[in-house]
Amino acid sequence: MSAFSVTEPSSRTKWGAGILVVAYALITIVPLLWIIATGFKSPTDSIAYPPKVLFEPTLEGYVNLFTDRTRATQDMLDRAGPPQTWYEVIVRKRGTIITGTSRYGERFLNSVIIGFGSTFLCMVLGTAAAYAFSRFRVPLKDDLLFFILSTRMMPPIAVAIPIFLMFRQLGLSDTHLGMILLYTAVNLSLSVWLLKGFIDEIPIEYEEAALIDGYTRFQAFYKVVLPQAATGIASTAIFCLIFAWNEYAFAVLLTSGTAQTAPPFIPTIIGVAGKDWPAVAAGATLFLVPVMVFTILLRKHLLRGITFGAVRK
């Protein structure tokens, strides 16, 4: 028997905690794994019951995701000749023929432009506003901060109709700029509040020291405050990106062609040629990748960012 210790948990506590963590991790990761797996299944396997855990992987879902196809007549097959590439081989097995590339690539690119664009804009404006709120004597500061926060107190979609009408008037419907502005507006309150918290934590003495050391206010901000706020900026950026990346309702309402993002596009894949679940799953899987990469790159900051501010150093 070991003695009681404040800092060292007992082995039973450790096991208990370990089991809880693993159970939670499984619950969250299983749907993700399911989607990734479905992307590599054949249409038959994807709807098999009971579900197939072991299956023969195929890239059919991914090929279907990126191509437009049509049912081929013998005449068409004769004209096309034997399949030239590995993906043509896959398509021919189903008796179809590739007629062109799908719009998934464009929609994905739209998501990248709009998601990262609005995140960038949100960080620039948010950091500037948060710095001003943190450091300067702004008239009605508390009221302004509350007003900014209050834009978050209802679901953004509640104002969908006015926004729809405004966008139509301004010619912003279905444009990249319109979507970037919209997502920036929605995220800005969150980023101002989060960033203000981070900047408040940076003692003003550092900037004063920089002012004395011969730098201007802006240089002090740039050289001293920004590097120290990097953690906060990174974690706030992740939150903003995740929102803008996953947003569905506004995207359905305000985009249809040129600026349509991936979330409203992915479900439409179903209708192209029967219920093509593997293609949908493939689209969803690829859609996860950028946010995942971004988060992994900034993971170190994210973890510190969440606890930052709660604990005084």
Next chain:
Amino acid sequence: MAEVQLTGITKRFGGDAALEDVTMTIPDGSFVVLLGPTGAGKTTTLRMVSGLDTADSGSVWIGGRDMAGLTPAQRDVAMVFQQYSLYPHLTVRQNLEFPLKSPVLRTPKSEITRKVAEIAEVLQISHKLDNKATALSGGEMQRVSIGRALVRQPSVYLMDEPLSSLDAKLRADLRIELKSIQADRGATLLYVTHDQIEAMTMATHVGVLDKGRLIQFGPPREIYEQPVNIYAAARLGQPRINILPADVFGGAPSGAHHIGLRPEHIIQGEGEDSTVTRVERLGDQTRLHLTLKSHDLITVTDAHTALQSGDVVKIRPDKPYYFDANGARLT
């Protein structure tokens, strides 16, 4: 280096006066120590000179130029802060280089390297130059922060209790080091502390502040020997000056309310009877705690005194100070 002049500086925070009509001249090449307890206005005075804060009224002149409206960078001052002074995202070397690389100075690379090495040597931090600033002990951080001021040759150095977080030995070393750097360079230095030893050993002039007012300004010796009031008298001297009612010994001038006796102003062997309540042997000297007509006082005596607590000693004042009812000294 330059002369610094403050004229009629008043500063209020909310309703409270942090500084009240402060006027003083810090001569070129002098080492001025501002002395006073927390809240006396010492740090506020430094911030006025630096330009980090501006006065509600009054003006600051450095080298004959009115500083009104000038930024800290334009004033060409260097400052050592009491805390939080190192840039945590930079190394020690980068911290020391920071002021030299500023757009104001734009020091050439070779010059930077030379100056940083020189200052690091003086402050005994050469071996830590490539450490992250956050990986230092409190004393090392404070030395780097002093170093960041000393790499420059500004018109005036401002230091806000720079030695307060150091251990006793290092503090004694740096006191001497700072004093000799200042003397060598002929630098003008405005230094804030509540440590009277720092004031006595380094200062060419001491300014005594109380609740935002400058009580007395002059060489430390003068403030020790000619204090203008009880407050100024109590700022210097260890053990502190004894303040008793004026009439305990008799012979007080008219208007005297208090008598002030420094420990060395008490002659033993004649005069009034007092009782020894405690004997503190410090090695080089022995302190006697006495009770005289129910008033406590402290004096110093021979290191090898045979006196014990309970003994009765006759004492009389020698060159005492007399103060009026408001605490002002009668001359």
